[in-house]
Amino acid sequence: MDRTILHCDCNAYFASVECLFRPELKSVPMAVCGDPEMRHGIVLAKNELAKACGVQTAEPIWQAKRKCPRLVVIQPQHGRYAEYCKKINAVYAEYTDQVEAFSVDESWLDVTGSTHLFGDGKTIADALRKRLREEIGLTISVGVSFNKTFAKLGSDYKKPDATTVILRDNFKEIVWPLPTRDMLFVGKAAESELKKHGITTIGQIATADKERLKRMLGKMGENLWECANGLDASPVRRIGEVEPVKSISNDITFRRDLKGEEDVRAGLLMLSDQVCTRLRRQRLYGSVVHITIKDPMLHSITRQKRLKEPTNITADVFATALTLLFDHWELSAPIRMLGVGVSALSGHCGDQISFFMDDEKKRRAQKLDATLDTIRERFGKDAIQFGSILQSDIKHKKT
Ligand SMILES: [Mg+2]
Known part of the structure; x- marks a missing residue:
């Protein structure tokens, strides 16, 4: 029925x-x-x-x-x-x-x-x-x-x-005659990708080859094909039922635009610290780090990188986020908003050597995280902060 x-x-x-x-x-x-x-x-x-x-x-x-x-x-x-x-x-x-x-x-x-x-x-x-x-x-x-x-x-x-x-x-x-953009989860990026392939209506998604959509948009292409054909079987949750956490992320719209390496380091460290503090509080580890960068014209990009093993160490996430930014962003270009997120979450950490650190460095990074967590638990989240963040004037407001 x-x-x-x-x-x-x-x-x-x-x-x-x-x-x-x-x-x-x-x-x-x-x-x-x-x-x-x-x-x-x-x-x-x-x-x-x-x-x-x-x-x-x-x-x-x-x-x-x-x-x-x-x-x-x-x-x-x-x-x-x-x-x-x-x-x-x-x-x-x-x-x-x-x-x-x-x-x-x-x-x-x-x-x-x-x-x-x-x-x-x-x-x-x-x-x-x-x-x-x-x-x-x-x-x-x-x-x-x-x-x-x-x-x-x-x-x-x-x-x-x-x-x-x-x-x-x-x-x-x-x-079917409605534009693709009207369908849930079709954002600007997916809309323009579909358009490049001549797909502008929901009906065209429905009648397109499913494998072709998958090549275009990955897993999302497959989902869109199913939804356009009326095959969305996702349940409506019960009152009070919460969705299992799939990712943890924070973003900041800065009071002034960030420019140059010192600014982006301070911004990414602040975000990595917030995200990893939340991960550790929930005893979770993540294997994929993603960053979002938005410029003053509100154009944004998202990039991600898979780690060799799950982590919740601030230094790990920070180093990965920084690498992503260096690889995909021209440092002289102004940044209005930055976001850092961690996904592919699990309750287990990896035992191997961390991606960016040898064993000794990793132990020191974990000890630093544990110390920050303890101080913040006792004295509030603003009780202690990294020096490079304190020195920076990139005052922020969470969005
Ligand atoms: Mg409304």
Whole structure:
């Protein structure tokens, strides 16, 4: 039997929540924007009037204001959004115990087991829309389908406050003409790779040769082919069920752009230290190190390297991240954001000699890590820091 899955997406979530507190904002073009002081000055959400002026999510404030000089800019109140998220999910939980959050304002619901109580998928979707509108004052768009990918597409298909049903007998008409970018997990990079091969719609992914897609995009190509053909079998998790950690990463958008070796060393050490501290706290080791670099024009690259054995030693991850950066980045080019991550996680470390260090050096590096961990546990995470980071002025804010 087919599953009945809903994807519920709040419309203009941050902006709509702000309007509940300040109804006068409904009658002016308004956008919730990140803090320009911290270089996060982009539009996070906008109301209908701002949308009518052409204001777009993720564009810089200055650009939005040029389109719409009367635009009222509001700072985000994340506490409020989390609070409303709880209220919304409490309503979802009345219909099923399989509610999986995708983000603060999007959730999947598997209602297969409750259709005999509440009616079919569309009936439940319409009931949810009505209840959230009347009880909480927010509108949602809902996609109803037999898998998570199509349910998500359905919630994007028509908004605000709408239900879209995508079934086995109509998915080819509805889904296949859509651009590849509309499908979950197709980012800019995958979109342009597919385009290079003449693939611009989801239908073209579905009818392409699976092996060819695999050669183009690796494992992801295979997944996309399956999803485009309605074969996404991934389950909706139960409330409270957490996904096993697949990778641990941190990134930093710097207050000023990084330039030159001294800056990138300080930045990468800071990130490697944060990531490895988290790994060690969870007693995990990782075999793949990846870095992400974003320039001031917001172009980014990601590169990765597999280690000979799993590690959680800061010096190991730092050395690998530094090698990756030296190999793939022109040092004189400015960097706006850096990220370091470790994946292919396991609970076991390697016993062999570390990639970058002999035995003695490795022992010393582990001892240093253990000392830092102990001091931070007792006196807080800012109690001790590497000298090169303290001396650097690349003040940061976590993104
Ligand atoms: Mg939304």
